[in-house]
Amino acid sequence: MDLSARKLGLPDRVRACLFDLDGVLTRTARLHAAAWKEMFDGFLSERATRTGTPLVPFDDVADYAAYVDGKTRADGTRSFLASRGIHLPEGEPGDPPDAETVNGLGNRKNELMLSRLKKDGVEVFEGSVRYVRAVRDAGLRRAVVSSSANCRDMLAGAGIEDLFEVGVDGATVAREHLAGKPAPDAYLAAARALGVPPDEAAVFEDALAGVEAGRAGGFACVVGVDRIGQADALREHGANVVVSDLAELLERS
Numbered sequence: 001m002d003l004s005a006r007k008l009g010l011p012d013r014v015r016a017c018l019f020d021l022d023g024v025l026t027r028t029a030r031l032h033a034a035a036w037k038e039m040f041d042g043f044l045s046e047r048a049t050r051t052g053t054p055l056v057p058f059d060d061v062a063d064y065a066a067y068v069d070g071k072t073r074a075d076g077t078r079s080f081l082a083s084r085g086i087h088l089p090e091g092e093p094g095d096p097p098d099a100e101t102v103n104g105l106g107n108r109k110n111e112l113m114l115s116r117l118k119k120d121g122v123e124v125f126e127g128s129v130r131y132v133r134a135v136r137d138a139g140l141r142r143a144v145v146s147s148s149a150n151c152r153d154m155l156a157g158a159g160i161e162d163l164f165e166v167g168v169d170g171a172t173v174a175r176e177h178l179a180g181k182p183a184p185d186a187y188l189a190a191a192r193a194l195g196v197p198p199d200e201a202a203v204f205e206d207a208l209a210g211v212e213a214g215r216a217g218g219f220a221c222v223v224g225v226d227r228i229g230q231a232d233a234l235r236e237h238g239a240n241v242v243v244s245d246l247a248e249l250l251e252r253s
């Protein structure tokens with residue numbers, strides 16, 4: 001029996017922990033949600049004026065959780081637009097931020113996100129950092145698995161990059177043509193890079209698309225991290241256990 005994993009509130013067979021970034025390790029999910037709202041509301045309002053239809057703004061809680069949270073920038077853009085019956089051309093990665101394409105809107109959101117990051121900086125959840133240190137001290141392997149192409153900069157900005165041996169992020173997903181969350185591919189790639197089979201690895205996620213990815217990958221345990229009162233939805237989408245802070249897992253065991 002491996003007592004190390006048990007002290008971390010995880011099944012005995014767990015040898016690796018795979019952490020999402022935004023909303024699990026760093027307090028950046030609300031910055032993403034605000035940047036998405038600013039971008040989509042600008043786009044929707046121009047469109048409403050042009051077509052003479054009423055403006056229904058982006059809901060930064062409900063729309064964010066259902067269509068955008070946890071997904072890559074392009075998948076989030078497409079998914080929300082589809083929920084409103086809007087289909088735009090893909091365009092090119094280098095499209096200017098005023099282009100009416102999936103890439104153009106994504107680039108517009110990224111400009112807004114980067115200026116918010118510059119202003120607010122990257123704050124961590126202290127309980128999460130304490131937990132990751134306990135995971136390291138127990139001798140378990142550690143990876144970050146994020147859909148964000150800004151993941152490396154955010155880890156560096158938060159000063160926690162040294163805690164992780166492997167990083168699979170939005171840039172990796174694009175470069176290696178992986179399917180984004182809710183597909184399990186990014187988590188499976190991280191487990192493979194650590195040399196640990198999925199049924200000996202735990203996934204830590206705050207997004208519905210993220211816990212779905214954990215369930216689809218056949219991981220030993222999917223820990224849902226509930227920051228916004230969506231514990232039931234996290235369970236329905238694949239979490240085996242839900243906590244409001246990772247430090248709770250240390251206190252439990």
Ligand SMILES: O=P(O)(O)OC[C@H]1O[C@@H](O)[C@H](O)[C@@H](O)[C@@H]1O
Nearest residue numbers: 022032069070073147148149150
């Ligand atoms: O636009 P980025 O930084 O590449 O991030 C993509 C996505 O990354 C995910 O981690 C966030 O949950 C989403 O909100 C975000 O949209």
